[in-house]
Amino acid sequence: MTDSTLAPDSDQALYALSPEGRKLLFTEAKTAYDFSDKPVGDDRLRAIYELFKWAPTSANINPLRILYVRTEEGKQRLLTGVAQPNQEQTASAPVTAVLALDTGYPEYVPLLAPSNPQLRPMLEANQELRESHGDFNSTLQAGYFVLAVRAAGLAAGPMKGFNAEAVDKEFFPDGRWRSILLVNIGYPGAEAFRERLPRPSYEQAVQLV
Amino acid sequence: MTDSTLAPDSDQALYALSPEGRKLLFTEAKTAYDFSDKPVGDDRLRAIYELFKWAPTSANINPLRILYVRTEEGKQRLLTGVAQPNQEQTASAPVTAVLALDTGYPEYVPLLAPSNPQLRPMLEANQELRESHGDFNSTLQAGYFVLAVRAAGLAAGPMKGFNAEAVDKEFFPDGRWRSILLVNIGYPGAEAFRERLPRPSYEQAVQLV
Numbered sequence: 001m002t003d004s005t006l007a008p009d010s011d012q013a014l015y016a017l018s019p020e021g022r023k024l025l026f027t028e029a030k031t032a033y034d035f036s037d038k039p040v041g042d043d044r045l046r047a048i049y050e051l052f053k054w055a056p057t058s059a060n061i062n063p064l065r066i067l068y069v070r071t072e073e074g075k076q077r078l079l080t081g082v083a084q085p086n087q088e089q090t091a092s093a094p095v096t097a098v099l100a101l102d103t104g105y106p107e108y109v110p111l112l113a114p115s116n117p118q119l120r121p122m123l124e125a126n127q128e129l130r131e132s133h134g135d136f137n138s139t140l141q142a143g144y145f146v147l148a149v150r151a152a153g154l155a156a157g158p159m160k161g162f163n164a165e166a167v168d169k170e171f172f173p174d175g176r177w178r179s180i181l182l183v184n185i186g187y188p189g190a191e192a193f194r195e196r197l198p199r200p201s202y203e204q205a206v207q208l209v
Numbered sequence: 210m211t212d213s214t215l216a217p218d219s220d221q222a223l224y225a226l227s228p229e230g231r232k233l234l235f236t237e238a239k240t241a242y243d244f245s246d247k248p249v250g251d252d253r254l255r256a257i258y259e260l261f262k263w264a265p266t267s268a269n270i271n272p273l274r275i276l277y278v279r280t281e282e283g284k285q286r287l288l289t290g291v292a293q294p295n296q297e298q299t300a301s302a303p304v305t306a307v308l309a310l311d312t313g314y315p316e317y318v319p320l321l322a323p324s325n326p327q328l329r330p331m332l333e334a335n336q337e338l339r340e341s342h343g344d345f346n347s348t349l350q351a352g353y354f355v356l357a358v359r360a361a362g363l364a365a366g367p368m369k370g371f372n373a374e375a376v377d378k379e380f381f382p383d384g385r386w387r388s389i390l391l392v393n394i395g396y397p398g399a400e401a402f403r404e405r406l407p408r409p410s411y412e413q414a415v416q417l418v
Contacts, residue, residue, distance in 0.1 A: 017359075026261070113406060143349040200262070204317065206254075206276075
C-alpha cells in the first residue's frame with residue numbers, strides 16, 4: 001500500500017476503465033437536484049435496462065423491477081407520495097424511475113436459473129429466506145441501476161425521501177411490487193449540482209489482513 | 210419505445226459510456242468462480258476504493274466498510290465461515306473482500322454531512338431508522354463495489370453463501386462491523402466462467418406510465 005493519497009488518475013495502469021468512463025460513472029458524477037426541459041426518450045430508458053440487467057445477483061434471481069414515470073399524469077400521481085423537500089426536484093425531472101422489489105420474484109426463478117430446480121420451491125417455502133434474498137438483491141441492483149443511468153449519459157437523482165406506502169398504493173395496488181428507491185432521471189438543469197461532500201478516508205473504511 | 214429488442218451496441222448514441230466500458234462493467238462481465246495465481250497488489254485494492262467511494266448514498270452516510278483478506282493466514286481464518294461449495298473459489302482468489310456494514314456509522318456523519326447537524330442525533334435516537342438506513346445504503350454500496358472491481362480490470366465473484374455470524378466473530382469480534390457480502394477478487398482462472406444465464410425481459414421487468 002502506498003502511503004500517499006491515490007488520485008484516481010495518478011496511475012492509469014490501475015484501471016481498465018478509461019479516465020472518461022471513471023469520470024462519467026464515479027469521480028465527476030454527482031447527484032442531480034434540478035433538471036433541464038430536455039426530454040428523455042423511451043429508447044434511452046430501455047437502453048438503461050439493457051445495460052443494468054447484466055450485473056450480478058445471488059443465484060441470478062434479479063428481483064428488481066422498474067416503473068418509469070414520465071407523463072404529466074403519472075408525475076402528479078407520484079408527487080402525492082414524495083416528501084415536500086423532494087417534490088420540486090422530482091417535478092423537474094422528465095422521468096422518475098420507481099425501483100421496486102417484485103415480492104413474487106420466485107415465479108421467474110425457473111427461467112432465470114434453470115439448472116437450480118430446487119430454488120423456487122425453497123424460496124416459496126421459506127418466507128424469511130425469500131424476503132432477505134429479495135431485499136438484499138433488489139437493493140444491490142438499485143446500485144447498479146444508478147450507475148447504468150449515468151452510463152446512458154443521464155444525470156441521476158436517487159431519493160429515499162418518499163412515502164413508499166403511498167407510492168405502492170397508487171401504482172402497485174395488488175401489493176406484488178414494493179418500491180424501494182426513486183431515481184430522478186434527465187439532463188442537469190441550472191441548479192443541478194451541490195458541492196461535493198467528503199467521503200470516508202481509505203484508513204477509516206478499509207482494513208487489510 | 211421501439212418494439213425490437215435493443216442490443217447494447219445497436220445505437221451508440223444511446224450511451225455516453227464507450228462500448229469498451231459497457232463490455233467491461235456490464236455486457237461481457239461475468240461472475241468469476243476460479244482465479245489465476247496472478248497477484249493483486251495493495252495499490253489496486255486502494256484504487257478500487259478510490260473509485261467506488263464516489264457513488265451516492267442517502268444523505269452521504271456511506272456506511273459500507275471493506276476488509277480485504279489477502280494473506281494465507283487471513284484466508285484460512287475466512288474459509289471457516291464459507292459454505293463448502295464456495296470454499297474452492299474463495300481459496301483460489303488472491304483477495305476476498307469482506308463487505309461490511311459499520312453499525313456505528315453515525316459517528317462519521319458530522320464529517321460526511323456537515324450541513325446536516327441534526328442527522329447524527331436523529332440516527333442515534335432512532336434505532337429503526339439507523340438500521341434501515343444502514344442496511345439499505347451498505348447494500349447499495351455493495352453494488353457499486355462490484356462494478357468498481359471490474360473498472361479496476363479485475364474479475365469479481367460476489368458470494369452470499371457464507372456464515373456471516375462466523376465471519377463476524379472471527380474478524381469483527383467487537384460487533385461494530387457486520388459482514389453483508391463476500392467478493393472474491395483477482396484475474397480469471399482456467400475455469401473462471403459459467404454459461405451466461407438469462408435475465409428478465411424488458412416487458413417482464415419494466416412498466417411505463
